[in-house]
Amino acid sequence: EPEVTQTPSHQVTQMGQEVILRCVPISNHLYFYWYRQILGQKVEFLVSFYNNEISEKSEIFDDQFSVERPDGSNFTLKIRSTKLEDSAMYFCASTLGTGGKLFFGSGTQLSVL
Protein backbone atom coordinates (compact mmCIF):
# COMPACT_ATOMS: atom_id res chain seq x y z
CA GLU A 1 0.00 0.00 0.00
CA PRO A 2 1.30 3.53 -0.73
CA GLU A 3 2.42 5.48 2.28
CA VAL A 4 3.11 8.98 3.51
CA THR A 5 6.72 9.44 4.57
CA GLN A 6 7.98 11.94 7.08
CA THR A 7 11.49 13.07 7.92
CA PRO A 8 13.16 13.29 10.30
CA SER A 9 11.60 10.82 12.70
CA HIS A 10 13.04 12.78 15.63
CA GLN A 11 14.09 16.41 15.83
CA VAL A 12 15.64 18.09 18.84
CA THR A 13 16.00 21.84 18.78
CA GLN A 14 16.66 24.77 21.06
CA MET A 15 13.88 27.17 21.96
CA GLY A 16 13.76 30.04 19.48
CA GLN A 17 15.23 28.05 16.62
CA GLU A 18 13.49 27.42 13.33
CA VAL A 19 12.56 23.88 12.33
CA ILE A 20 11.27 22.42 9.11
CA LEU A 21 9.40 19.16 9.16
CA ARG A 22 9.19 17.35 5.87
CA CYS A 23 6.55 15.12 4.37
CA VAL A 24 6.12 13.31 1.10
CA PRO A 25 2.41 12.67 0.63
CA ILE A 26 1.04 9.92 -1.56
CA SER A 27 1.69 10.93 -5.15
CA ASN A 28 -1.84 11.27 -6.54
CA HIS A 29 -3.35 12.80 -3.42
CA LEU A 30 -4.71 16.31 -3.56
CA TYR A 31 -5.37 17.31 0.07
CA PHE A 32 -2.62 17.59 2.64
CA TYR A 33 -2.75 18.06 6.36
CA TRP A 34 -0.61 18.61 9.41
CA TYR A 35 -1.72 17.41 12.81
CA ARG A 36 0.10 17.32 16.10
CA GLN A 37 -0.22 15.20 19.19
CA ILE A 38 1.28 16.23 22.49
CA LEU A 39 2.31 13.18 24.48
CA GLY A 40 -0.75 11.48 25.92
CA GLN A 41 -3.15 13.99 24.45
CA LYS A 42 -5.49 14.18 21.49
CA VAL A 43 -4.63 14.51 17.82
CA GLU A 44 -5.00 18.21 17.00
CA PHE A 45 -5.64 19.64 13.57
CA LEU A 46 -3.19 22.32 12.49
CA VAL A 47 -3.75 23.04 8.82
CA SER A 48 -5.11 21.70 5.54
CA PHE A 49 -3.70 22.52 2.13
CA TYR A 50 -5.28 22.16 -1.28
CA ASN A 51 -4.51 23.58 -4.69
CA ASN A 52 -1.30 25.16 -3.42
CA GLU A 53 -2.89 27.16 -0.68
CA ILE A 54 -4.09 26.81 2.88
CA SER A 55 -7.77 25.91 2.97
CA GLU A 56 -8.32 25.63 6.72
CA LYS A 57 -6.22 26.29 9.79
CA SER A 58 -6.78 25.98 13.50
CA GLU A 59 -6.16 28.47 16.26
CA ILE A 60 -2.90 26.64 17.00
CA PHE A 61 -1.56 27.52 13.55
CA ASP A 62 -0.47 31.07 14.31
CA ASP A 63 2.00 33.23 12.40
CA GLN A 64 4.91 31.19 13.74
CA PHE A 65 3.76 28.34 11.52
CA SER A 66 3.85 28.10 7.75
CA VAL A 67 3.42 25.37 5.17
CA GLU A 68 4.78 24.97 1.72
CA ARG A 69 4.65 22.60 -1.18
CA PRO A 70 7.86 23.69 -2.85
CA ASP A 71 7.80 21.08 -5.60
CA GLY A 72 5.43 18.40 -6.76
CA SER A 73 6.22 15.97 -3.98
CA ASN A 74 7.23 17.58 -0.69
CA PHE A 75 4.94 19.22 1.85
CA THR A 76 6.72 21.05 4.66
CA LEU A 77 5.76 22.55 7.98
CA LYS A 78 7.97 25.33 9.28
CA ILE A 79 7.96 26.63 12.81
CA ARG A 80 9.77 29.95 12.78
CA SER A 81 10.75 30.33 16.42
CA THR A 82 10.05 27.21 18.43
CA LYS A 83 8.63 27.31 21.94
CA LEU A 84 8.76 24.65 24.63
CA GLU A 85 5.06 23.97 24.14
CA ASP A 86 5.67 23.10 20.48
CA SER A 87 7.14 19.79 21.65
CA ALA A 88 4.88 17.12 20.18
CA MET A 89 4.57 14.43 17.57
CA TYR A 90 3.73 16.07 14.24
CA PHE A 91 1.81 14.00 11.73
CA CYS A 92 1.42 14.69 8.06
CA ALA A 93 -1.56 13.20 6.26
CA SER A 94 -2.94 13.16 2.77
CA THR A 95 -6.09 12.11 1.01
CA LEU A 96 -7.40 11.91 -2.51
CA GLY A 97 -10.61 13.78 -1.72
CA THR A 98 -12.27 15.35 1.30
CA GLY A 99 -13.93 12.77 3.50
CA GLY A 100 -11.81 10.06 1.95
CA LYS A 101 -9.35 7.79 3.64
CA LEU A 102 -6.76 9.86 5.41
CA PHE A 103 -3.31 8.33 5.21
CA PHE A 104 -0.98 9.33 8.02
CA GLY A 105 2.78 9.33 8.12
CA SER A 106 4.56 7.84 11.11
CA GLY A 107 5.27 11.29 12.51
CA THR A 108 8.16 13.51 13.53
CA GLN A 109 8.79 13.72 17.25
CA LEU A 110 9.82 17.32 17.92
CA SER A 111 11.52 18.10 21.21
CA VAL A 112 12.15 21.75 22.04
CA LEU A 113 14.67 22.27 24.84
Next chain:
Amino acid sequence: TQLLEQSPQFLSIQEGENLTVYCNSSSVFSSLQWYRQEPGEGPVLLVTVVTGGEVKKLKRLTFQFGDARKDSSLHITAAQPGDTGLYLCAGDLPNNNDMRFGAGTRLTVKP
Protein backbone atom coordinates in the same frame (compact mmCIF):
# COMPACT_ATOMS: atom_id res chain seq x y z
CA THR B 1 -15.19 22.18 24.74
CA GLN B 2 -14.27 19.55 22.24
CA LEU B 3 -16.10 19.08 18.98
CA LEU B 4 -16.08 15.33 19.45
CA GLU B 5 -16.41 13.76 22.87
CA GLN B 6 -15.22 10.21 23.23
CA SER B 7 -16.10 7.95 26.12
CA PRO B 8 -14.84 6.29 28.08
CA GLN B 9 -11.41 7.86 28.08
CA PHE B 10 -9.81 4.67 29.40
CA LEU B 11 -11.08 1.11 29.31
CA SER B 12 -9.38 -1.97 30.68
CA ILE B 13 -11.06 -5.34 30.17
CA GLN B 14 -10.29 -9.05 30.12
CA GLU B 15 -9.82 -11.00 26.93
CA GLY B 16 -13.14 -12.32 25.65
CA GLU B 17 -15.27 -9.49 26.96
CA ASN B 18 -17.38 -7.23 24.80
CA LEU B 19 -17.13 -3.46 24.85
CA THR B 20 -18.59 -0.35 23.31
CA VAL B 21 -16.96 3.04 22.95
CA TYR B 22 -18.77 6.20 21.98
CA CYS B 23 -18.13 9.31 19.96
CA ASN B 24 -20.61 12.15 20.44
CA SER B 25 -21.03 15.65 19.11
CA SER B 26 -23.61 18.38 18.78
CA SER B 27 -22.44 18.94 15.19
CA VAL B 28 -23.55 17.11 12.07
CA PHE B 29 -20.81 15.45 10.04
CA SER B 30 -20.57 14.58 6.38
CA SER B 31 -18.71 11.47 7.42
CA LEU B 32 -17.12 10.05 10.49
CA GLN B 33 -14.05 7.89 10.68
CA TRP B 34 -12.60 5.57 13.28
CA TYR B 35 -8.87 5.17 13.62
CA ARG B 36 -6.62 3.04 15.76
CA GLN B 37 -3.28 4.36 16.89
CA GLU B 38 -0.35 2.40 18.27
CA PRO B 39 2.26 4.18 20.42
CA GLY B 40 4.75 6.16 18.34
CA GLU B 41 2.81 5.70 15.12
CA GLY B 42 0.25 7.61 13.13
CA PRO B 43 -3.45 6.77 13.27
CA VAL B 44 -4.60 4.04 10.90
CA LEU B 45 -8.07 4.19 9.43
CA LEU B 46 -10.46 1.41 10.41
CA VAL B 47 -13.69 2.53 8.80
CA THR B 48 -15.60 5.48 7.35
CA VAL B 49 -19.33 5.87 7.89
CA VAL B 50 -21.28 8.28 5.74
CA THR B 51 -25.02 7.58 5.91
CA GLY B 52 -27.11 8.21 9.02
CA GLY B 53 -27.97 4.90 10.67
CA GLU B 54 -25.24 3.08 8.79
CA VAL B 55 -23.73 -0.02 10.37
CA LYS B 56 -20.42 -1.44 9.20
CA LYS B 57 -18.73 -4.59 10.38
CA LEU B 58 -15.04 -5.33 10.30
CA LYS B 59 -14.58 -8.85 11.70
CA ARG B 60 -15.28 -8.46 15.44
CA LEU B 61 -15.71 -4.68 15.20
CA THR B 62 -19.12 -3.12 14.55
CA PHE B 63 -19.39 0.58 13.79
CA GLN B 64 -22.61 2.53 13.83
CA PHE B 65 -23.33 6.06 12.68
CA GLY B 66 -26.20 7.80 14.42
CA ASP B 67 -29.33 8.62 12.47
CA ALA B 68 -28.65 12.34 12.79
CA ARG B 69 -24.98 11.90 11.82
CA LYS B 70 -23.85 13.47 15.11
CA ASP B 71 -22.57 10.43 16.93
CA SER B 72 -21.08 7.02 16.43
CA SER B 73 -20.22 3.89 18.36
CA LEU B 74 -17.67 1.15 18.05
CA HIS B 75 -18.52 -2.26 19.49
CA ILE B 76 -15.89 -4.96 19.85
CA THR B 77 -17.00 -8.54 20.41
CA ALA B 78 -14.77 -11.00 22.25
CA ALA B 79 -11.90 -8.55 22.64
CA GLN B 80 -8.36 -9.84 22.23
CA PRO B 81 -5.04 -8.45 23.52
CA GLY B 82 -4.25 -7.43 19.94
CA ASP B 83 -7.14 -4.97 20.11
CA THR B 84 -5.21 -2.90 22.64
CA GLY B 85 -4.64 0.63 21.40
CA LEU B 86 -5.98 4.15 21.19
CA TYR B 87 -9.25 4.37 19.28
CA LEU B 88 -9.94 7.74 17.74
CA CYS B 89 -13.00 9.06 16.01
CA ALA B 90 -12.69 11.90 13.54
CA GLY B 91 -15.44 13.90 11.90
CA ASP B 92 -15.57 15.62 8.56
CA LEU B 93 -17.65 18.79 8.87
CA PRO B 94 -19.77 19.87 5.87
CA ASN B 95 -18.22 22.66 3.81
CA ASN B 96 -14.97 22.24 5.64
CA ASN B 97 -11.65 20.82 4.63
CA ASP B 98 -10.36 19.24 7.77
CA MET B 99 -10.89 16.22 9.95
CA ARG B 100 -11.34 16.93 13.65
CA PHE B 101 -10.39 14.25 16.12
CA GLY B 102 -11.80 13.25 19.45
CA ALA B 103 -9.43 12.70 22.36
CA GLY B 104 -9.65 8.94 21.97
CA THR B 105 -10.43 5.90 24.07
CA ARG B 106 -7.39 4.04 25.32
CA LEU B 107 -8.29 0.36 25.38
CA THR B 108 -6.30 -2.31 27.19
CA VAL B 109 -7.28 -5.93 26.78
CA LYS B 110 -5.63 -8.20 29.32
CA PRO B 111 -4.94 -11.84 28.48
